[in-house]
Amino acid sequence: MAKRTxxxxxxxxxxxxxxxxxxxWVRAFRNNRFIALNDGSTAGTLQVVADFDNLxxxxxxxxxxxxxxxxxxxLVESQGAGQRFEVLADTIEVLGETNLEQYPLQPxxxxxxxxxxxxxxxxxxxxxxxxxxxxxxxxYAVHKYYNxxxxxxxxxxxxxxxxAEGAGEMFRVTTLDLxxxxxxxxxxxxxxxxxxxxxTNLTVSGQLQGEIGALALGKVYTFxxxxxxxxxxxxxxxxxxxxxxxxxxxxxIHDNMDLAEDFCKYLIQYILENxxxxxxxxxxxxxxEEKNLPKEKRRAMGLLDQLRFVVDNDFQRIxxxxxxxxxxxxxxxxxxxxxxxxxxxxxxxxxxxxxLVEKEFQKPVIVRNxxxxxxxxxxxxxxxxxxxxxMDVLFPGIGEVIGGSQREERLDVLVNRMEASGIHPExxxxxxxLRKFGGAPHSGFGLGFERMVxxxxxxxxxxxxxxxxxxxxxxxx
Ligand code: 4AD
Ligand code: MG
Numbered sequence: 001m002a003k004r005t006x007x008x009x010x011x012x013x014x015x016x017x018x019x020x021x022x023x024x025w026v027r028a029f030r031n032n033r034f035i036a037l038n039d040g041s042t043a044g045t046l047q048v049v050a051d052f053d054n055l056x057x058x059x060x061x062x063x064x065x066x067x068x069x070x071x072x073x074x075l076v077e078s079q080g081a082g083q084r085f086e087v088l089a090d091t092i093e094v095l096g097e098t099n100l101e102q103y104p105l106q107p108x109x110x111x112x113x114x115x116x117x118x119x120x121x122x123x124x125x126x127x128x129x130x131x132x133x134x135x136x137x138x139x140y141a142v143h144k145y146y147n148x149x150x151x152x153x154x155x156x157x158x159x160x161x162x163x164a165e166g167a168g169e170m171f172r173v174t175t176l177d178l179x180x181x182x183x184x185x186x187x188x189x190x191x192x193x194x195x196x197x198x199x200t201n202l203t204v205s206g207q208l209q210g211e212i213g214a215l216a217l218g219k220v221y222t223f224x225x226x227x228x229x230x231x232x233x234x235x236x237x238x239x240x241x242x243x244x245x246x247x248x249x250x251x252x253i254h255d256n257m258d259l260a261e262d263f264c265k266y267l268i269q270y271i272l273e274n275x276x277x278x279x280x281x282x283x284x285x286x287x288x289e290e291k292n293l294p295k296e297k298r299r300a301m302g303l304l305d306q307l308r309f310v311v312d313n314d315f316q317r318i319x320x321x322x323x324x325x326x327x328x329x330x331x332x333x334x335x336x337x338x339x340x341x342x343x344x345x346x347x348x349x350x351x352x353x354x355x356l357v358e359k360e361f362q363k364p365v366i367v368r369n370x371x372x373x374x375x376x377x378x379x380x381x382x383x384x385x386x387x388x389x390x391m392d393v394l395f396p397g398i399g400e401v402i403g404g405s406q407r408e409e410r411l412d413v414l415v416n417r418m419e420a421s422g423i424h425p426e427x428x429x430x431x432x433x434l435r436k437f438g439g440a441p442h443s444g445f446g447l448g449f450e451r452m453v454x455x456x457x458x459x460x461x462x463x464x465x466x467x468x469x470x471x472x473x474x475x476x477x
Contacts, residue, residue, distance in 0.1 A: 002070065008041035014085055016075055022046060022087060023070045023095065025124055028107065029063050037071065043130050043277040047078060047086040055092060065107045066124055068096035112464055119468060119477040127285060130278035131457045131465055134271055138453055139223075141270035142244050145263060146221045151246060154213040154220040156206025161198050162428060165376055169230040170201035202227035205446060208378075208431055210247035211407060214442050215434055221246040223449075231472050235461040236350075236399060238450060240470035247444035253380075253389040253406040256443035257366050260393055260402050261315045263447070264364070269311050271456050272304075279304055286458045299397070300362070303458040306396065315364040318356075320348075320387065323367050326360055327352055347374045353399045365394045377421040379405035381413050391445070398455050404445020411435040
């Protein structure tokens with residue numbers, strides 16, 4: 001191929017009055033003369049000025065929406081408003097035509113639902129290319145954050161025999177012939193004949209293995225796909241999502257909250273600094289979208305203002321018990337506007353979390369010390385014997401982005417909690433061994449990667465921040 005210059009490079013270091021070759025997709029074409037070309041390297045498009053009287057009528061017909069072309073010409077300062085540079089095309093080669101009558105995308109606004117069905121093309125739109133550039137940026141920032149602070153990246157397994165969350169919403173992994181399942185004498189499925197000689201699943205969390213790492217390497221993090229077969233068709237749930245799980249020896253719940261807050265702010269700050277064009281585009285997109293909404297449904301702040309606000313302000317920290325008291329004093333509670341009951345011992349629902357974050361405090365909130373009965377067995381029992389050292393970080397518009405805790409390091413307390421939760425201690429022998437031999441106080445949390453990307457990009461539905469969403473009934477691409 002001819003030597004190609006990426007458009008991002010041209011914007012950064014323009015070589016004016018020299019010949020360049022650029023390759024990309026036609027975003028817009030007007031007056032049979034001006035082509036807006038995008039190659040994915042940046043949110044911006046490069047204007048190509050083409051004189052089809054010279055280049056030919058045949059070629060003109062092929063310059064359609066999202067056609068792929070290679071342009072060679074002179075890079076000059078633009079005479080027109082709206083762009084700094086343009087390329088005066090000497091030659092244009094069509095690398096891939098599009099037949100607009102058959103092409104699933106059209107040069108107009110299309111709904112997010114429609115674009116989800118065209119996931120093989122949606123990344124070519126302004127919105128999705130910005131979202132996926134930012135998604136990359138957040139992933140990079142995750143690794144940078146932990147590497148710079150002396151954490152080790154631990155690859156936790158994707159296939160596992162343990163259910164970390166005890167929630168039972170797991171996808172089974174098997175090579176057994178489903179038509180002819182082997183049975184034990186008692187009539188149960190005989191998993192000893194399965195590939196791993198036991199029943200296995202896709203992991204719901206890398207935490208338990210993360211704990212193994214923390215009790216040897218001190219500070220580790222996992223960053224991988226996790227799978228939950230929960231049948232929740234909501235804008236915040238995926239069946240396959242990515243989670244970042246740091247796990248630290250010698251951290252208590254307060255150290256854990258400090259890390260969680262600092263980490264969230266770092267990720268947002270990184271994108272503010274490194275992806276300004278994409279953020280500006282998404283900010284404008286959101287403002288446009290909200291014009292049609294009634295005032296009370298609009299966001300209190302624009303996207304960029306909101307991100308800066310989160311970075312610049314301390315998160316509010318409260319206990320679960322305080323949260324219940326605030327909710328019981330709230331207007332929607334008194335006016336019976338909450339759908340779900342608010343009483344000590346019940347889990348907070350999304351509507352309650354949103355009230356705390358969006359109405360009461362108007363900033364991210366960390367709720368800690370939840371009742372033991374609504375949280376996982378591994379969370380450390382508090383001295384009151386009623387609550388555990390759990391923490392959830394709640395964000396505006398998204399709700400829970402982080403769930404974490406100090407872990408129970410006391411063997412006898414842990415075994416009691418397992419038994420009370422219906423978990424057989426002998427099945428988790430290695431997890432208990434970590435408490436028997438060289439155990440230590442330790443803590444960790446899980447950040448839902450897509451929920452953070454959703455917050456940073458302002459996208460309303462989590463399906464629009466993962467390239468190929470997996471949800472009930474959807475696994476096409
Ligand atoms: O609160 P969760 O279930 O916590 C754990 O799995 C712990 N083992 C983490 C730890 O302590 N190491 O999940 C953590 C986060 C949630 O706060 C949420 O952001 C995200 O994962 N999450 C989901 N994101 C998308 N789709 C789903 N179905 C999700 N379920 C949880
Ligand atoms: Mg949770």
